[in-house]
Amino acid sequence: MADVVVTVPKSRWQEWIEEGDLPGEEEGADEYYFWIGGPCPKIEPGERVYIVAHGFLRGYAPLTHIFHHPSGTALVRRGGAVAVTIDELIRGFQGWRYRWWEREDERPFPDWQTP
Numbered sequence: 001m002a003d004v005v006v007t008v009p010k011s012r013w014q015e016w017i018e019e020g021d022l023p024g025e026e027e028g029a030d031e032y033y034f035w036i037g038g039p040c041p042k043i044e045p046g047e048r049v050y051i052v053a054h055g056f057l058r059g060y061a062p063l064t065h066i067f068h069h070p071s072g073t074a075l076v077r078r079g080g081a082v083a084v085t086i087d088e089l090i091r092g093f094q095g096w097r098y099r100w101w102e103r104e105d106e107r108p109f110p111d112w113q114t115p
Helices: 010-018
Strands: 004-007 032-036 048-053 056-069 072-077 096-098
Touching: 010 048
Parallel strands: 004 048
Antiparallel strands: 004 096, 032 072, 048 056, 056 072
């Protein structure tokens, strides 16, 4: 599995939450694009795109597909988001990284929306 991790900037956290299809919500018809710079990760539909914000892992959503455009690449999701975290402070970063922890280290994160 080639799960990837991305960061939502602090200044865009509330906007990102307001997009919709959050953990625990029914899946809607909309797709959500997370634009990335640099080379495209080796990730397949169904693998996980994890979100980091305010120093913590906040959860993940399954990748539905990758959208390539001349202006950049987007990781695309729909519903199915799950709020999880790990016991590690994670500094924000640009671009993306591959998941470096074991899935067994993940635990539920009921307060995932709190900055």
